[in-house]
Each structure stands twice: as structure tokens, then as C-alpha cells.
Amino acid sequence: MxxxxxxxxxxxxxxxxxxxxxxxxxxxxxxxxxxxxxxxxxxxxxxxxxxxxxxxxxxxxxxxxxxxxxxxxxxxxxxxxxxxxxxxxxxxxxxxxxxxxxxxxxxxxxxxxxxxxxxxxxxxxxxxxxxxxxxxxxxxxxxxxxxxxxxxxxxxxxxxxxxxxxxxxxxxxxxxxxxxxxxxxxxxxxxxxxxxxxxxxxxxxxxxxxxxxxxxxxxxxxPDLALSIKAHQLGESYTPMKWSEVCDILQSFFNSTTDLYPQKHTGNRVKQWLNYLRRQYPEAQNLFDTIKRYRTKEEINQALSACASTQNTSLTSM
Ligand SMILES: Cc1cc2nc3c(=O)[nH]c(=O)nc-3n(C[C@H](O)[C@H](O)[C@H](O)COP(=O)(O)O)c2cc1C
CATH class of the missing domain: 3.20.20.70 (Aldolase class I)
Known part of the structure; x- marks a missing residue:
């Protein structure tokens, strides 16, 4: 695409x-x-x-x-x-x-x-x-x-x-x-x-x-739609990817793409992906709203890390 x-x-x-x-x-x-x-x-x-x-x-x-x-x-x-x-x-x-x-x-x-x-x-x-x-x-x-x-x-x-x-x-x-x-x-x-x-x-x-x-x-x-379709075809049970896992992937994505663009566009690719992710994960909208005003790599990285670890913590405590 x-x-x-x-x-x-x-x-x-x-x-x-x-x-x-x-x-x-x-x-x-x-x-x-x-x-x-x-x-x-x-x-x-x-x-x-x-x-x-x-x-x-x-x-x-x-x-x-x-x-x-x-x-x-x-x-x-x-x-x-x-x-x-x-x-x-x-x-x-x-x-x-x-x-x-x-x-x-x-x-x-x-x-x-x-x-x-x-x-x-x-x-x-x-x-x-x-x-x-x-x-x-x-x-x-x-x-x-x-x-x-x-x-x-x-x-x-x-x-x-x-x-x-x-x-x-x-x-x-x-x-x-x-x-x-x-x-x-x-x-x-x-x-x-x-x-x-x-x-x-x-x-x-x-x-x-x-x-x-x-x-x-x-x-x-x-992002794991293909996996869940395959599991369904094989009659296997499947646990959908948690938001915290998605956040880890988003962070890798951010770190791999951010240096390819001028500073003022830092985070644009992540925001673009969040726009798709929010259909499946409501948390993506919150993250989008948080990072949309951030302009530096550090701020965005911090927000992504916080998001991943907060989710992980709450899941562990359940
Ligand atoms: C932003 C965007 C870029 C796309 N770029 C391509 C492309 O380069 N080549 C292509 O064959 N289809 C492209 N498509 C079409 C998609 O591959 C796909 O055929 C279309 O979105 C319908 O499938 P979907 O409903 O699963 O998204 C693009 C679609 C979107 C939304």
C-alpha cells in the first residue's frame, strides 16, 4: 500500500x-x-x-x-x-x-x-x-x-x-x-x-x-489478523494480540522510521498507523491524541514506552 x-x-x-x-x-x-x-x-x-x-x-x-x-x-x-x-x-x-x-x-x-x-x-x-x-x-x-x-x-x-x-x-x-x-x-x-x-x-x-x-x-x-484467520482455518484457539504487544511493535516501527524524515514529521508514520489501529484498539485513539502534539523523538518514545508498560502492568495485576 x-x-x-x-x-x-x-x-x-x-x-x-x-x-x-x-x-x-x-x-x-x-x-x-x-x-x-x-x-x-x-x-x-x-x-x-x-x-x-x-x-x-x-x-x-x-x-x-x-x-x-x-x-x-x-x-x-x-x-x-x-x-x-x-x-x-x-x-x-x-x-x-x-x-x-x-x-x-x-x-x-x-x-x-x-x-x-x-x-x-x-x-x-x-x-x-x-x-x-x-x-x-x-x-x-x-x-x-x-x-x-x-x-x-x-x-x-x-x-x-x-x-x-x-x-x-x-x-x-x-x-x-x-x-x-x-x-x-x-x-x-x-x-x-x-x-x-x-x-x-x-x-x-x-x-x-x-x-x-x-x-x-x-x-x-x-496486525495479527492473518494469524487469527489461519488459526481459525486449522480449528485452533487463538488469543488476539494485546494492546501492549501492539505498542511494542509500534515502538520498533517508530525507531526504524523516525530518522528517515525531517524532525517536523517525526511521528507521522506512527500516527498514520494509529489511524488504522484505532478501528480494532480503542487505546490507539488515546495514544494518537497524546502524541499528536509531540515534536521530538524522545517525547514520542516516552509515550510509546509508557503505553506499553502501563498496559502490561494492568494485565499482570488482573
Ligand atoms: C493508502 C492506500 C494505499 C494503497 N496502495 C496500493 C498500492 O500501492 N498497490 C495496490 O495494488 N493497492 C493499493 N491499495 C489498495 C489495497 O491494496 C487494497 O486493494 C484495498 O485497500 C482494498 O482492500 P482492503 O479493503 O482490505 O483495504 C492501497 C490502499 C490504500 C488505502
Whole structure:
């Protein structure tokens, strides 16, 4: 997820567990082949066989509207060691759509076809080329055409964010459309959108008929969601992560990210994550309110430590 799930976040989330694969933020491709440093910036895991420290494969996602540059960049990042290339046909952002990429391409399935076909032709056969799509641009009328185009162009699998670009991120996600897609293609289809809990997962599984799922915001609001889903599937009991544990992870996250930004932005990444976490953990709102006026690393670190230890103390005394 652009601006949110960078390699630091991937390290922490995959370390918690339950995740089989992750995808980088999209890398925008226009005309040229990008220098190595761009790929390494978005995917430092390329230095380590394209896996996170906990051994989870990381796919590199490209976004662009022109077949040749997208294919050439895909070939290059494959050479750098990417375990798979994912192509983005879902991004709704205006700037991206003006530059002719992301969900806009869903208006012309033949263009999506050309991009995947060209990419497939230039990337070595053993490296998957996957597609991530929404259900359409202005409406949800042509998702089958796009899914068939992706399939016929040689995509290894398709992830479907079950909303149109016009639907934005508003619930519901139309999981039943994914079942339609599964009827017309013979490659794996991965269901995505509005999975915030084990219950959502079960309903999505039932309505989409899928065996594989992508978690977006749900994993940020509940970092052990993948673990709890897996435990449920195995019929095992599961104790959800306590807020104190989340605070420890937040502190690691803060310490890994804070020096990457100017002082005035210290804490912004933690605040951004708290914004997702408050859906699952009410305590996240209090912490957000506390640190929002802090400007120094020390103040924020102290607040995070206090939060983790206060919670731990009260839990121990119960
Ligand atoms: C802030 C933000 C950034 C995102 N960036 C990307 C991206 O770079 N590539 C992509 O394929 N999807 C991206 N998405 C879409 C998510 O991957 C996912 O498809 C969408 O949020 C629906 O799933 P969810 O309801 O589980 O969040 C982004 C979503 C958000 C909210």
C-alpha cells in the first residue's frame, strides 16, 4: 500500500506471522527503464532473494500505461531478483489516472491485455506475472472483460479488489463478483476488499468461493489478523494480540522510521498507523491524541514506552 506498507512495515507484519506473500507499493513507470536504486528503494528485499527477514516472498508491483516500458522495467526487476512481478490496474488516484495508469486502464481491456502480454513475454517464464484489478472505472460493468483479458494475456493469477474506482474504499466490497470471475478464468483468483475480521473472511470466502485472500487495511488495523484467520482455518484457539504487544511493535516501527524524515514529521508514520489501529484498539485513539502534539523523538518514545508498560502492568495485576 503506497505510503504505508514499505519494507519496514513488511518486516514487522510478516514477523507477526500468517502472511504467505506480500507486494511492494506500486512503482510508477512512464517511458524509461528505472535505475536500480529505485527498485532497491521500494524493495530492499531484492538484496535478500526477494524475501523479508522472516522469509516471506515480496512481489514487486509496477504501474504504467505503456506496454513496452512496463515490460522492460519488469524484465529489469526480474533480473535484480524479484520473485514475482505484480501489475497494478486498481489505483484510483487522480494523478496516477491522469498519467494513464492504474484503474483507468480498466476502461480499455485490450490495453490491460497488451501490458500483461508484453510483460509476460519479457519476464523469464519461471517468474510469475500477476495482475491486481478493481471491478471497473466508473462502474462495475466490465470486470469479466478485464479478467478475461488478464487471463488471455498470460497473467499467472489475478487479485480482485472487489470495488470499482468510483466506489473508492467505501463498503461494501462486492465479493460475489469474484465468484463470477472464477467461472471465466482458470488461473488462481485472490479475493480482496473489506476483510477486517475472521467473520468478514468467512463471508468473503463463502461469497467469492476463493481459497486465497489479500488483506489491506484490515491487517493494519489488526496486525495479527492473518494469524487469527489461519488459526481459525486449522480449528485452533487463538488469543488476539494485546494492546501492549501492539505498542511494542509500534515502538520498533517508530525507531526504524523516525530518522528517515525531517524532525517536523517525526511521528507521522506512527500516527498514520494509529489511524488504522484505532478501528480494532480503542487505546490507539488515546495514544494518537497524546502524541499528536509531540515534536521530538524522545517525547514520542516516552509515550510509546509508557503505553506499553502501563498496559502490561494492568494485565499482570488482573
Ligand atoms: C493508502 C492506500 C494505499 C494503497 N496502495 C496500493 C498500492 O500501492 N498497490 C495496490 O495494488 N493497492 C493499493 N491499495 C489498495 C489495497 O491494496 C487494497 O486493494 C484495498 O485497500 C482494498 O482492500 P482492503 O479493503 O482490505 O483495504 C492501497 C490502499 C490504500 C488505502
Amino acid at each position: 503506497e505510503g504505508v506498507v514499505d519494507h519496514t512495515m513488511r518486516e514487522l507484519l510478516t514477523d507477526i506471522g500468517g502472511i504467505d506473500t506480500c507486494v511492494t507499493e506500486f512503482i510508477r513507470v512512464t517511458e524509461h527503464v528505472l535505475p536500480n536504486r529505485v527498485f532497491y528503494k521500494f524493495c530492499p528485499e531484492l538484496h535478500r532473494q526477494s524475501i523479508t527477514a522472516s522469509g516471506v516472498p515480496v512481489r514487486v508491483q509496477l504501474l504504467g500505461g505503456k506496454p513496452e516500458p512496463v515490460a522492460a522495467n519488469a524484465a529489469k526487476v526480474a533480473q535484480l531478483g524479484a520473485c514475482a512481478i505484480d501489475l497494478n490496474f486498481g489505483c484510483p488516484a487522480k494523478t496516477v489516472n491522469k498519467s494513464d495508469g492504474g484503474a483507468r486502464l480498466l476502461q480499455t481491456p485490450y490495453r490491460l491485455y497488451d501490458i500483461i502480454k508484453a510483460t509476460r513475454a519479457q519476464v523469464p517464464k519461471h517468474i510469475p506475472v500477476t495482475a491486481k484489478m478493481r471491478l471497473g472505472f466508473n462502474d462495475r460493468s466490465n470486470y469479466l472483460d478485464n479478467a478475461i483479458a488478464a487471463f488471455e494475456a498470460g497473467a499467472t493469477e489475478i487479485t480482485v479488489h472487489a470495488r470499482s474506482r468510483a466506489d473508492g474504499y467505501r463498503p461494501p466490497a462486492y465479493w460475489e463478483t469474484i465468484a463470477d470471475i472464477k467461472q471465466v478464468v482458470t488461473i488462481p483468483v485472490i479475493a480482496n476488499g473489506e476483510i477486517w475480521s475472521v467473520d468478514d473472511f468467512l463471508r468473503c470466502k463463502n461469497e467469492s468461493g476463493c481459497d486465497d485472500f489479500m488483506l489491506g487495511r484490515g491487517l493494519l488495523s489488526c
